[in-house]
Amino acid sequence: MSEPIAPAGLKPGLGPGPAAGPASASAWAVARHRFLRDPVALISLTVVSAMVLAAVCGGPLWIYSHTTITPDLSQPPSAVHPFGTDTLGHDMLALVLRGLRQSLSIAFMVALPATLLGVVGGIVAGFRGGLVDNLIMRLVDLILTIPSMALASFLGSRLRGVGISTFTLSMVLAALLWTSMARLVRGVSLSIRQELYVDAAILMGASQPRIMVRHVLPNVLDQVIVSVTLLVGTAVLSESGLSFLGFGIRPPDTSLGLLVSNAKDSAMTRPWTFYFPGLAIIVFVLAINFLGESLRRALNPHRVTNDYLDKRRRRSRRRSTGSARTSRAGGQSGRAVPAPPGEPVPTDDLVPADEPLLEIERLGVEFPAERVQAVDDLSLRLAPGEVVALVGESGSGKTMTVLAAVGLLPVGAQLSGQVRFRGRSLTDLDYDQWRAIRGSQISIILQDPMTSLNPVLTVFRHFEETLRALSGHRVADAEVRRRAVELMEAVGITRAPDRLYQYPHELSGGMRQRIVIALAIVPRPQLIIADEPTTALDVTVQARVLDSLEAARASVGAAMIFITHDLALVAGLVDRVLVMKDGRLVEAAPVDDLFARPRHPYTQTLLARVPRLRRGPDSGSPPVWAQAGSEAEAPSGGPGVAASPPPTASARLDQEAGHD
Amino acid sequence: MVRSIALRVVNSLLVLLASSILIFALVSLAGDPLAELRQQDPPVSPSVIAAEEHRLGLDLPLPERYLRWIAGVLRGDFGQSVSPSLDIAAELGGRVQVTLRLVVLAMFVAIVLAVGAGLVSGLRQNRWPDLSLTFGSFVLLSLPSFWMAVLLKQGGIWINQTTGYRVFYTVGFESVPPVTGFWSHSLDLAGHLILPTIVLVLVHLAAWTRYQRAATIRALQADHVKYAILRGLPRGQVMRSHVIRPSLIPLITIVGLEMPGLFSGAIITETVFQWNGMGALLLDALRRSDVNVVLGWLMVSASAVVGFNLLTDILYRVIDPRMRRADHV
Numbered sequence: 001m002s003e004p005i006a007p008a009g010l011k012p013g014l015g016p017g018p019a020a021g022p023a024s025a026s027a028w029a030v031a032r033h034r035f036l037r038d039p040v041a042l043i044s045l046t047v048v049s050a051m052v053l054a055a056v057c058g059g060p061l062w063i064y065s066h067t068t069i070t071p072d073l074s075q076p077p078s079a080v081h082p083f084g085t086d087t088l089g090h091d092m093l094a095l096v097l098r099g100l101r102q103s104l105s106i107a108f109m110v111a112l113p114a115t116l117l118g119v120v121g122g123i124v125a126g127f128r129g130g131l132v133d134n135l136i137m138r139l140v141d142l143i144l145t146i147p148s149m150a151l152a153s154f155l156g157s158r159l160r161g162v163g164i165s166t167f168t169l170s171m172v173l174a175a176l177l178w179t180s181m182a183r184l185v186r187g188v189s190l191s192i193r194q195e196l197y198v199d200a201a202i203l204m205g206a207s208q209p210r211i212m213v214r215h216v217l218p219n220v221l222d223q224v225i226v227s228v229t230l231l232v233g234t235a236v237l238s239e240s241g242l243s244f245l246g247f248g249i250r251p252p253d254t255s256l257g258l259l260v261s262n263a264k265d266s267a268m269t270r271p272w273t274f275y276f277p278g279l280a281i282i283v284f285v286l287a288i289n290f291l292g293e294s295l296r297r298a299l300n301p302h303r304v305t306n307d308y309l310d311k312r313r314r315r316s317r318r319r320s321t322g323s324a325r326t327s328r329a330g331g332q333s334g335r336a337v338p339a340p341p342g343e344p345v346p347t348d349d350l351v352p353a354d355e356p357l358l359e360i361e362r363l364g365v366e367f368p369a370e371r372v373q374a375v376d377d378l379s380l381r382l383a384p385g386e387v388v389a390l391v392g393e394s395g396s397g398k399t400m401t402v403l404a405a406v407g408l409l410p411v412g413a414q415l416s417g418q419v420r421f422r423g424r425s426l427t428d429l430d431y432d433q434w435r436a437i438r439g440s441q442i443s444i445i446l447q448d449p450m451t452s453l454n455p456v457l458t459v460f461r462h463f464e465e466t467l468r469a470l471s472g473h474r475v476a477d478a479e480v481r482r483r484a485v486e487l488m489e490a491v492g493i494t495r496a497p498d499r500l501y502q503y504p505h506e507l508s509g510g511m512r513q514r515i516v517i518a519l520a521i522v523p524r525p526q527l528i529i530a531d532e533p534t535t536a537l538d539v540t541v542q543a544r545v546l547d548s549l550e551a552a553r554a555s556v557g558a559a560m561i562f563i564t565h566d567l568a569l570v571a572g573l574v575d576r577v578l579v580m581k582d583g584r585l586v587e588a589a590p591v592d593d594l595f596a597r598p599r600h601p602y603t604q605t606l607l608a609r610v611p612r613l614r615r616g617p618d619s620g621s622p623p624v625w626a627q628a629g630s631e632a633e634a635p636s637g638g639p640g641v642a643a644s645p646p647p648t649a650s651a652r653l654d655q656e657a658g659h660d
Numbered sequence: 661m662v663r664s665i666a667l668r669v670v671n672s673l674l675v676l677l678a679s680s681i682l683i684f685a686l687v688s689l690a691g692d693p694l695a696e697l698r699q700q701d702p703p704v705s706p707s708v709i710a711a712e713e714h715r716l717g718l719d720l721p722l723p724e725r726y727l728r729w730i731a732g733v734l735r736g737d738f739g740q741s742v743s744p745s746l747d748i749a750a751e752l753g754g755r756v757q758v759t760l761r762l763v764v765l766a767m768f769v770a771i772v773l774a775v776g777a778g779l780v781s782g783l784r785q786n787r788w789p790d791l792s793l794t795f796g797s798f799v800l801l802s803l804p805s806f807w808m809a810v811l812l813k814q815g816g817i818w819i820n821q822t823t824g825y826r827v828f829y830t831v832g833f834e835s836v837p838p839v840t841g842f843w844s845h846s847l848d849l850a851g852h853l854i855l856p857t858i859v860l861v862l863v864h865l866a867a868w869t870r871y872q873r874a875a876t877i878r879a880l881q882a883d884h885v886k887y888a889i890l891r892g893l894p895r896g897q898v899m900r901s902h903v904i905r906p907s908l909i910p911l912i913t914i915v916g917l918e919m920p921g922l923f924s925g926a927i928i929t930e931t932v933f934q935w936n937g938m939g940a941l942l943l944d945a946l947r948r949s950d951v952n953v954v955l956g957w958l959m960v961s962a963s964a965v966v967g968f969n970l971l972t973d974i975l976y977r978v979i980d981p982r983m984r985r986a987d988h989v
Contacts, residue, residue, distance in 0.1 A: 138678070144917065145679050145965045146958060149924030150942055154954055155690060157946040237804050241928055244806040245943065260807050264932070267814035274814075278807040285802035293798070307785065307880050308889050309898060408886065431895050439892020446890075451883035454902050455982055456909075465901065469893045503981040519891060 031222075034298040041294030047287035051280075055101040064091035066098035066254060077272055084272035086262070096276050099256040102166060102249055103236050103281070109170035110177060110235035115228055117174065118181025123212050123220070125182065126189025137186065140179045148176045149241060156247030169248055173238055181227055188220045222299040229292030233285040240281055256281050308408055309431075356420075357559050358382040358405065358527060363417035365400045365409060365583075374400040374413070376583040384526065387553070387560045389570035389591075391606065392580035398563045401580070402529045406442060407434050421527070440470060443520035443558075445530040445549070449512035449537070453504035459515055460484065460500045466522050487518040490555060491548040510541035514548050521552045528553055528560045534569070546573065567606050571595065579603045665974055672970045676963060680733070683958045684726045687951060694718065716740055716951070729955065738956035742948050748956045751941060756960055758833050759930065759938035763922045765853060766860035771915060774865055778872020778911075779904060785877060793869065800866035805925050809859045809932035816855055828855055833935045856929045863925045864918060871914050872907070879907035909980050916972030919965045 035041050064070065064081075068091065075085040083092035125136040155172045192198060192215070201211050240257025242248035249255035259277035267274040358381070365375035375397040382388060390398045403409050405419050407429060419426040421437060429437070438444070446452045453462060463484035467475045481500065488496035491514040504512055513533060520528055533549060534542040550573060553560050562574055570577060570591070577594045579587040579602065587600040598604045694712060698704070713719045717728060717739070732739055738748035781790045816828035829835075829852040839848040879885070880903055888902045923938075930939030938957065945953035 141675065142679050142682050144920060145675065145962050145969075146683065147920040147923035147927070147961055147965075149927050150958060150961065151686070153927070153942065153946055154687065154958075157949075233802070240804055241806055241924075244804075245928065245931060247946070257804070257806070260804070260810065264806075264810045264814075267810055268818050274810070278804070278811075281804050281807065282799075282802050285804075286798060289798055289801055307783070308886055309783075309880070309895055309903070406890065408889065435892045435894065437892075438890050444887075444890040446883060446887055448883060452887040454882075454884040454888070454906070456906055456980065457901065458981075461901075465888070465893055465897065466891050469891065469897070505982050516887075523892070 031298045035294060038294050038298065040290055041298065044287045044290035044294060047283065048291055051100065051284050051287070052104060054097060055104045058097040059094070059101055062091075062094055062097055064094040066090065066094045067252065068094065074270055076270075083276045084270070086270075086273050087266075092272060092276055095254055095259055096256070096280050099254050099259050099277055100280050100284070102253065102255040103239055103257070104284070106166050106170050106173070106239045106249075106255075107232045107235040109167065110173040110239070111228055111232045112174075113171070114174040114178040114231060114235075115181055115224065117178040119185050119217075119220070119224055121178065122182040122185025122187075123189045123216050126186040127193055127208070127212055127216060129190075129193070133186070136182065140182055143176065143179050148238070149245075152176060152238065152242055153245055153247040156242055166249070169239065169242070173235055173242075177231060177234060177238070181224070181231065184223060184227055185220050188223060189216050192216050192219050226292050226296045226299065229288050229295060233288045233292070236281060236285055236288075307411070355384070356381040357384045357386075357422060358561075359418075359420040360401070360405060361418040361420070363401065363404055363419065364415070365397070365404050366414045366416070367412050368414060369412050373583050375404065378417075378580075378583070378585050380578060380585065380588070382527070382559050382561065385557055385559050386576070387562065387574045388576045388578055389567075389574040390561055390563045390578050390580060391565065391567055391570065393565050396580040397583040398565075398580055399531055400583075402444070402531060402561060402563065406438055406444060406529065435469070439466070440523045441525055442527045442529065443523065443525040445513075445516050445520050445528065445533045447532040447535055449509055449516055450504075452516050453512055455504055458501050458503055459488075459507075462515070462519060463487075463500075463522070466519050470523050483522070484518075487522060488515065490521075491515075491518045491552050492544070493518070508541075509537050510545050513537060513545050517545075517549050517552050521556050521558075524556045525558050528558045529563070530560060531563045532565070533562075535564070542569075567609075579606065661977070664977065668970055668973050672966050676966050679962045679966070680730055680959060681726065683955060683962065684729060685722075687955055687958070688722060688725070716742075729952075733956070733959060738959075739952035741953055742950040746950075746953070748953055751953075752938075752956050752960050755936065755938050755941050756964070758935060759923075759926050760964070761849070762833075762853060762856055762860065762929070762935075762937065763919075763926050766857045766864070766925075767915065767919075767922060769857060770861045770864045770868060771911070773861065774868030774872050775908065775911065777865070777869040779876050779907070781869065781873040782876025782880065782907070783899075783903075790873075793873075797866040797869050800862055803862070805859060805863045806928045806932060808862060809856070809929050812855050812859055813932055830855065831934050833933075833937060856933045856935065859929045859932075860922065860925050864922065867918075868911065868914065872911055875907040875910045876903065879903045882906065909976070912972050912976050912979070916969045919968045920961070923961050923965070 059066070070081075070085060070089045070091060072081060072085045073089045074087050075081055077084045077092075081091050081093065083096055085091055086095070121136050121140075125133040152172055156169065189212075198211060198215055201215055206214070236256075239248055240255060240260070243250075243255045243257030244261040246261070249258055251258070256277045260274065260281075263270070263273035263277070360378060360380045363375055363378045364373070366373050378397070378401060380388075390401065392398050400409065400413070404413075404415055405421075405426065407426065409415060415427070421441070426437065453459075457465075460480065464475065464477075464480045467480055467483060481497075484500055485496045488499065493499060493511060493514050499507065499511070499515075507515070513536075517533070530549060534545050537545060546569065560574075562570060564570060567577070574591055577587075577589060577591050578585055579594075579600065581602045587594065587598070587603045589597075589599075594603065595607065598607050694709060694716075698709060710719070717725055720728070729739060736749050738752065741748055777793050781793045784790045813830050816830045819827050820830070833849065833852050834845075835848050835852075839845050882902070885898060885902045888898045893902075926937070927939035927942060929935075930937045931943065934940075938961070941953065942957050944950075945957065
């Protein structure tokens with residue numbers, strides 16, 4: 001387990017990973033800019049600096065020293081003694097300043113060696129790996145099995161003979177606190193070690209220490225900086241805890257922990273003796289923790305996270321007014337590629353308008369924050385039972401189009417235009433209204449079967465959930481079993497009864513995607529949206545999964561939108577092809593026409609790529625369904641088949657089940 | 661599964677063995693337990709010192725001392741205490757119960773609250789429940805545990821004095837003399853647990869809440885959540901099976917790793933509330949330079965920590981099917 005544990009348990013906030021860290025000078029400048037614009041950062045930095053300054057200069061400057069005994073015993077705060085006095089007549093402000101000085105100097109003396117040890121240990125462990133890594137990490141584990149407070153108290157008490165100094169105390173704490181830093185740095189170094197540029201440096205003969213300093217160190221630096229702040233906070237808390245127990249700083253010197261300890265029975269009677277030293281600790285640690293958090297935010301800004309269950313989603317999406325304006329403004333943002341001159345923007349009007357299943361009208365999806373127009377003025381219609389392909393390269397807006405259609409756009413997206421399904425507008429539905437559509441009339445298949453299924457649920461539970469959601473009541477296990485096995489066999493899964501009780505990670509990618517396909521036809525939907533369903537799969541199983549998909553679709557007679565970037569895949573599968581580029585529809589044509597007479601230059605480019613791909617060195621691999629169009633321009637090199645192949649023979653599936 | 665658990669058990673025993681060596685080496689090398697005796701004025705006769713050295717086994721070479729000590733520990737004999745009347749094993753046995761009661765209760769309460777707060781925080785990201793919980797966590801993280809303990813104790817005393825009733829127990833883990841009768845005794849113990857548990861819970865709540873929040877946010881981002889919504893599952897079910905359940909898994913590891921922290925916190929809490937638990941035993945032993953008690957103490961706490969880590973490790977395997985797969989390979 002190499003989970004880095006930051007001091008004070010703040011690790012979960014420490015950013016997504018090493019790759020996000022700034023490694024270049026400009027990235028640091030951006031981080032500094034972000035930091036300086038963050039009010040929390042500025043306030044916490046001011047507080048920390050002020051307290052450090054007070055600790056360093058406050059003692060000598062203040063009229064009383066921490067050893068001065070004044071005649072005022074147990075005085076509450078007054079003009080002469082702003083923090084009051086203790087029972088012996090010491091000025092509390094002088095004591096707190098002295099305590100702050102001692103606590104902070106120990107904290108910094110702890111943080112420095114602990115950081116050095118942690119960073120060196122972590123980099124060496126992560127970079128060298130093997131035995132060295134094992135030794136260092138086992139040592140870390142061992143130290144972590146012992147309660148640090150007990151060990152520190154013990155060492156503190158043993159060092160009493162030699163006269164405990166702030167230095168020895170710091171070393172004891174540093175020896176205990178370096179472990180969290182080491183874990184963190186090791187984790188990051190380990191992943192950097194896998195990077196190509198590190199390999200390159202090794203191949204070029206750079207020495208290991210040099211690589212560690214030149215390549216690894218800069219990449220862990222941001223996380224180290226954040227951790228140091230937390231480490232200082234932890235050190236202050238540990239030192240004051242030890243002094244409180246009597247094993248840290250001892251009288252006549254003082255520290256904040258000792259002051260609280262002295263006042264522990266008078267917290268109610270003489271609160272000033274208790275609260276001022278306590279507040280000094282709290283304010284400092286709070287400020288330094290916030291400083292660390294601001295640094296983390298500046299160095300590794302959070303990306304906006306999606307919460308698809310957010311109840312406010314619907315409200316934020318209400319932007320039907322002014323839709324045309326939005327999309328046009330987006331169109332001028334320089335991103336959209338103009339349609340060929342003299343040609344109108346193709347609207348997809350090949351389906352008779354009387355009874356379309358799905359009708360998208362002037363759809364726009366805009367990300368105002370990023371100034372990106374993901375989908376621009378897109379219209380399409382889909383007849384019942386019709387199969388269309390939405391083709392385009394990554395980032396062309398294909399996925400955004402269908403996500404908009406099913407109401408699941410990411411955070412920050414603004415929708416304009418209209419989506420109608422069987423004549424009903426889908427633009428302003430709440431979660432429960434959507435449920436009557438999603439998963440019952442429209443099924444969606446996502447790109448990556450590795451992540452679509454819940455890793456902690458069995459296949460059976462996925463079917464059970466879907467069947468229960470559909471029927472609205474509990475479905476008997478035997479019934480779930482029967483339906484699930486039937487559907488799984490329909491999509492070509494062998495040994496379905498056994499697979500039913502397996503977890504997703506126990507199945508191959510092809511198998512998982514078939515399960516997703518089987519789940520998709522559970523409700524006998526009228527529309528299936530398949531978002532690059534085979535892209536994440538091994539080439540050798542792509543064709544067979546496509547077979548299963550087409551067979552499944554045909555069995556329920558659903559219409560389908562098949563999203564892909566690969567024209568070769570769609571030839572035998574679909575009736576029509578819609579080509580998208582930069583958020584716009586650039587061409588819409590029946591599949592044969594498109595292959596024969598591509599009108600838009602972009603379509604021609606896409607088509608030109610198809611034969612090249614198919615003549616690749618891998619052309620011996622199972623053929624994808626390239627349908628040779630009737631005309632000469634059609635991809636001729638492919639060993640295509642002329643029409644949608646029927647569901648494949650079970651023999652072939654057995655073969656797949658054997659090895660994928 | 662069984663094989664992998666067996667492996668984990670063996671591994672834990674090895675860790676325990678290694679930590680016993682580390683503990684023994686540290687404690688033996690850190691100083692001479694008879695230093696005070698040697699420096700006494702007038703000087704103690706060398707024969708007395710030699711006899712004491714022999715009684716404590718200090719005249720043997722270090723490895724042999726270790727072997728004798730560990731062999732004794734395995735038989736439940738922790739060696740001689742500086743104060744001859746003290747039976748270390750019996751003392752540790754009695755006190756570990758007292759401390760574990762506090763630690764385990766605090767841990768469960770902290771987990772429940774942290775999961776609740778972390779889920780609310782993660783699901784209401786950057787809105788007022790999250791912002792206030794986040795600020796609260798940062799404040800809690802900055803509060804020294806001893807300060808909090810003193811404040812609660814004094815607050816308890818003040819409430820008792822003001823109301824004239826004993827609303828809170830503020831001293832010890834049970835009434836002196838002990839209450840008789842099973843139910844009254846249990847009630848008495850529970851009453852004494854309240855304030856120390858609150859302190860220990862507050863110490864760990866903040867970090868665990870932050871962790872659960874991060875885990876919840878990660879879980880919300882998962883593709884299978886999106887897919888569950890697209891399959892038309894009810895919101896509550898998506899939340900339960902696809903967000904909350906996967907998000908609970910990482911916390912188990914963290915809680916296991918934080919066990920030593922709970923013990924550290926217990927030492928301070930027990931000191932403030934004057935419990936006769938493990939904390940007081942350690943501090944007394946340290947003041948008396950009672951090496952064998954310290955050794956025994958560290959061994960018992962290391963065993964508790966290792967045992968607990970083993971438990972969370974096994975639990976992790978039971979809960980997360982992906983971990984189970986590692987066993988087949």
